[in-house]
Amino acid sequence: MKKKILIVYGGISRERPISIETGKQVAKELKKKYLVKLCEPKEMSTLVKSFKPNIIFNALHGQFGEDGYIQTILETYKIPYTHSGPIASMIAMNKEISKKIFIKNKIVTPKYINYNFKKKISVKEVKKKIRFPVVIKPKNEGSSLNVFICEEKNFLKKLIKLKFYREILIEEFIAGREIQVAILGKKKLGAIELRPKRKFYDYKAKYEKKAGTDHIIPVDIPKSKMREILNIAQKAHNVIGCEGVTRSDFKYYNGKFYLLEINTQPGMTKLSLVPEIAKYKNMRFIDLLDWMLKNASIHK
Secondary structure (H helix, E strand, O other), rough: OOOEEEOOOOOOOOHHHHHHHHHHHHHHHHHHOOOOEOOHHHHHHHHHHHHOOOOOEEEEOOOOOOOHHHHHHHHHHHEOOOOOOOHHHHHHHHHHHHHHHHHHHOOOOOOOOEOOOOOOOOOHHHHOOOOOOOEEOOOOOOOOOEEEOOOOHHHHHOOOOOOOOEEEEEEEEOOOOOOEEEEEEEEEEEHHHEOEEEEEEHHHHHOHHOOOOOOEEEOOHHHHHHHHHHHHHHHHHHOOOOOOOOEEEEEEEOOHHHHHHOOOOOOOOOOOOHHHHHHHOOOOHHHHHHHHHHOOEEOO
């Protein structure tokens, strides 16, 4: 008998459209081999009872989907599910906590200030602690949502745009090349370089074809540097306690790799990077998804 796969997608985060695209792409592929149903998180409990899936594929992105919230619920069903567990998901999604773990484990990451909007911060203070330009970003968003690069002259104006977040990160801006690495459990799958036409690899550069971001694979760096970046990504995956697939985002500047963040729920859309890296490594999309299903587990 065919295994039954329940794909959870959509949700209520700002990344809902990407999650829907991921869910549809995964469903289209898995239907070739499995019995598949798609559902929103609010329908999940009902479908778990009626459909009785063998595995739950977590296709959610963003808040409530990759921050440990839905993973805690999935654990209660005692049905194997894909990707990382509650604690690793929460840590990876919280950019401040994950940075602290990177630093503790000697993984280079840009300098930062954790900023709470209850206090005031001056341009002078930022200049003293980091330097301009800086990046301001939410602590718990993905897909580069509400991320801004700020110069000294427009810093306070841009900062106001993020006021609806309680806390944000003010981070040192690292110039250089955008390189991202895919990890499958203990396997270092590979890397890809992004050359955006926009100011940086933001939401539009990631998900809109017309943005014209160049995807470069293989990455043109020395073999020793490729080994180095793959090893850093694997180390980050391990120290956070991730399982399944992760994608680590790096900047490469002056011969040095800076880890920006690790993603525990990388996209599976037509423009997504992990499937592209897998394809280059002669791993078909269905093979990648099969690996993820076989890797599914509970008690993470």
